[in-house]
Amino acid sequence: MTNSKLLFSLLLAGSVGTVSAQSLKDARAAIEAENYGKAKTILQQLVTKQPKNGDNYFYLGQVYLVNDRADSAAAIFNQGLTNDPKATINNVGLGYVDLLKKDKASAESKFALATAKLGKKDYEPLLEIGRAYINTPEPDYAKALEYLTQAKAKNTKDIAIPLALGDAYRGLREGSLAYTSYGDAMDIDANSVKAKVGQAIIVRGAQAYDEAVTQLEAIAAETPAYAPTYRELAETYYQWSRMPGTSDEKYVELNKKGVAQYKKYLETAGDNSLEAKIRYADFLVYSRQYDELQTVSEELAKNPSVDPKIYRYLGYIAFQKTKDYPKALEYLNQMFSKMEKDRVIPLDYMYLGMAQIAANSPKPAAPAAGADSTATVAAPVLTPENTANIQKGIADIKKAIDGDKELLGEVAELAFAKYQEQELQTAASLFELVGQYKDNPTYLYDANYYAGEAYFQIGSKEEAASKNAEGAIVNQAQKDKAIATLNKAIGFLTVIENTDNKEAQDKYLVNALYYKAFSALTADNLENPKGDFVPMFQKLIDTINQRGSQEKNKTYLVDAYTYIGLFHYMKQDMVKAKQNLQKVLEIDPANEGAKAYLDAIK
Incomplete structure (x- = not known):
């Protein structure tokens, strides 16, 4: 090969390398399009090729945060500070991790470090701090506005600032100011799809879900390549399905539409990464779409070491679909043993508790052949170990409710199921738990009535066990136990007697008075x-x-x-x-x- 040909080939190789190389700008564009798999690949390459550029680490950490890997993100941010101490924006990332861990004081100290030596035109740390306060699970929109307002004073041309301001005002339910901020973003870029989507979400915040869907569908039709629109449609259908009074049929219909939109979102974003499938599975968990979750979890189960969340999905499916309660308990215990505590969600405690209860609740014996189909089936006998594990499960369920009050409805359903199965002690304990949340009238009176009736039945059986065949008390300790149980029944039924809630009185008062009187009668020395x-x-x-x-x-x-x-x-x-x-x-x-x-x- 001649020298000229050699030189030409080297130049050609160099030009090809230049064309294929991707920059931080490309990574940020991928993040904007929510193709996080692509962004992660680009940023990992950039961190290797440009280890002294702290910005690369910051945006790579952001991708890990999107994928719910806060500890991994923190490690990346720390690497960024080590390799490029001047890139103090990584302190913003670390502060966001602190917010995720509910350590606000530590977060504020990190943010102070990030903003201590800002130049006259340095605004990005302020912008990212504002975003952090918006995106944290416990948002502080007022704090976000403080930082975003400072960022806007330094830069009026970066569209990300008015977009974030719109999100903050929307979070504060300041619809007019949010709409104006999104309008400011469109003044910078008239074609900003993100701003249009933001304005549609304002409508969703007012629970005008049908109108929000109409607006988002129009945006999707106008700009079908913008993936986040479909994710927002999925979220809109999910929120719509959670509206009080939604029928079971409507709930199923809305969530099926939500799943279809989420699939469209992933397809349009072009993100086929395992992490994207995990985020999809998360959506299926929250929307209670267990058929689709079973399909996805079977695929994810081939790589269980990728993320402990996979054990969550397998546990939920074992409980909901295959009814293998011991297996559900095994999967969930694996998840809890492997997952960082701050990644655990209230629903995990809910399923752990339900699995404990189900795995320790022997089924009632089937009626004997030829027996009257209407005959009462004896309640299952629980061992002391069963009883202890059931109480442990109820304690886990309490953790779940304390973390998410919306789970009360599912606990109430479980209590009714146990009541119908004549597992009265479990049912009574669950109803008693639901009744503790007095600020939720939807279940308060149901729970108190059925707790009272269940304890009446339990106390009556305990009282009968204290007597011999002639009706004489032969076990005073058992009688005392029965009296204590019957007094619990009286306490719960008195809640119904004393309430001025007309619906509760119409539904339960007569029965409550009857069982209250019978509880007192049974507890008495006749x-x-x-x-x-x-x-x-x-x-x-x-x-x-x-x-x-x-x-x-x-x-x-x-x-x-x-x-x-x-x-x-x-x-x-x-x-x-x-x-x-x-x-x-x-x-x-x-x-x-x-x-x-x-x-x-x-």
């Missing part, structure tokens, strides 16, 4: 009764009569008059005994018990 149940039964009678529901509640009236009458009979007040027993015969003329006592009074 050989020498104190009679605490008497005024309770009298209130039941008065309430039924006031409501004009005598025909519907004949049985309750018969029981109430009978036990009041018997109490007075035992106390030798025959006038009152006769009055009440005659009331029984007015309702039930064939009642042999009342006839017998009235004959005895004569």
Whole structure:
């Protein structure tokens, strides 16, 4: 090869290298388009080729944050500071990690370091701090505005500033100011799709979901290559599905549309990375789309070491789809053992608790062959170990609710399921837990009523176990235990009695008064009764009569008059005994018990 040809070939090789090389600008464009897989690849190459450029580390750390890898992001930011101490923007990244870990004081000290020596035109740390306060799980929009306003004073041409201001104002529910800020962004770039999407999301914030969908669909039709629009559509459908009063059919319909939009988002972004699939699985978890999650998790299970979240998905699927509760418990325990604590979400504790309960709840025995299909099936027998593990599960569920009050509904559903399966102690404990959250009237009265009824049933069985075949108490400790349980029932049922919530009273008051009176009756010593149940039964009678529901509640009236009458009979007040027993015969003329006592009074 001649020297000229050699030189030409080297130049050609150099030109090819220059064409294929990608810059920080390309990486930031990929982040803007939400193709985080591509951005990560570019930034990893840049960090290798330009190890002294601290900005490369900052944006690579941002990608790790998007993928919920805060510890990995922190390591990258620290590398950036080590290799380029002047790139103090990496302190912003570290401060954001502190916000994720709910260490606000440490975050503020990092932000102070990042902004201590800013030049007259240095605004990017201010912008990124503002974004950090917006994007953290516990946003501080007012703080964000402080920093973003400073950034705007230094630079009026970077479109990212008014876009972030729009996000902050939207978070503060200042719709007009948010709309204006997005408009300012379009003054800088009239074709800014992100600004148009921001304005549509303002509408979503007002819960006008149908209008938000219409606007976002119009944006997608106008600029189909902009992937984030589809993600926002998916999020809109998800939020719409969570609206109170949404029917089960509508919930399914909306979330199916959300899943379709998220798939379109990934397809348009062109991000086929494993991390993108994990973010998709996260969306499926939050939208409760377990059929699709099963498909995705089976693929992710081929690489379980990539992220402990994969054990989350496998655990949820084992619980929801295959009903393999011990396996669900195994997967979730693996997740908890491998995952950083700040990455655990309330729903993880919810599923851990439900798996503990389900794995330790033996199923009721099937009815014997030929038995009456309506016969009561005996409740399953729990071992002490089962009981301890169930209580541990309930404690985990409490952690979940404390982290996300919206999970109360799912706990209430689990409690009802356990009640129907006659796992009364588990049901009562769960109802008792739900009833502790008094600021949520949706489940408050249901929980108190069913906790009361369940404890009544438990206490009645405990009281029966304290007696021999002749009805004499042979185990006083068991009787005392029953009394304590029955008093718990009275406490929960009294919540229904005392509330002024008309819906709760219409639904539960009569039954609550009945079971309250019966709890007091069962707890009493019927050989020498104190009679605490008497005024309770009298209130039941008065309430039924006031409501004009005598025909519907004949049985309750018969029981109430009978036990009041018997109490007075035992106390030798025959006038009152006769009055009440005659009331029984007015309702039930064939009642042999009342006839017998009235004959005895004569």
